[in-house]
Amino acid sequence: MKKWIKSIIEVNNEENMEENKECTRCGINHPIETYHYANKSNGIRKSVCKDCSYQYAKEHIAQDPIAHYYYMKRYVRENPDKYPGNHIAKSIPRKVGVYKITCVLTDDSYIGCSSNIRDRIYKHKKAYGRAKQKNLYKLIKEYSWEAFDVEVLELCDKKILFERETHYIQEHKPNLNNNKTK
Numbered sequence: 568m569k570k571w572i573k574s575i576i577e578v579n580n581e582e583n584m585e586e587n588k589e590c591t592r593c594g595i596n597h598p599i600e601t602y603h604y605a606n607k608s609n610g611i612r613k614s615v616c617k618d619c620s621y622q623y624a625k626e627h628i629a630q631d632p633i634a635h636y637y638y639m640k641r642y643v644r645e646n647p648d649k650y651p652g653n654h655i656a657k658s659i660p661r662k663v664g665v666y667k668i669t670c671v672l673t674d675d676s677y678i679g680c681s682s683n684i685r686d687r688i689y690k691h692k693k694a695y696g697r698a699k700q701k702n703l704y705k706l707i708k709e710y711s712w713e714a715f716d717v718e719v720l721e722l723c724d725k726k727i728l729f730e731r732e733t734h735y736i737q738e739h740k741p742n743l744n745n746n747k748t749k
């Protein structure tokens with residue numbers, strides 16, 4: 568058997584053997600995929616499960632929210648690949664359409680429309696605008712723009728823009744569009 572084929576089989580076997588792993592925090596034997604990677608390139612996972620990591624982070628933030636804020640700012644700057652907000656704007660067209668903004672940490676979302684989606688997203692990123700978006704801006708200020716993901720729902724003709732926006736708001740029921748759904 569060729570050497571490289573053998574090594575692929577060996578790697579697969581190793582993965583199959585290690586299907587569960589005990590979390591060092593809660594002690595529960597979780598499936599391997601419930602652990603974050605410590606190092607994705609060599610496939611090494613953390614010793615604490617995702618739920619425990621999340622819980623730990625929440626407790627940590629509660630202890631010193633200001634220190635956490637500055638830590639996150641630095642972390643986001645140094646790890647742009649992990650935070651979609653840092654590099655979304657270039658993929659968004661300068662066209663007429665409806666878009667959806669979702670906070671990846673809280674799952675809160677907002678649907679809006681604009682005759683130039685990309686310019687509008689830049690405005691959201693800087694967190695200024697009319698009172699109708701105040702829920703969104705409060706959240707952007709709290710979590711920073713890096714925690715938000717933008718999705719273009721539809722590009723359409725300017726004449727039917729508001730009609731299409733209403734359609735998507737009714738369909739997705741985004742919780743940050745309060746004064747539009749009430």
Ligand SMILES: [Zn+2]
Pocket residue numbers: 590591592593594595615616617618619620
């Ligand atoms: Zn755990």
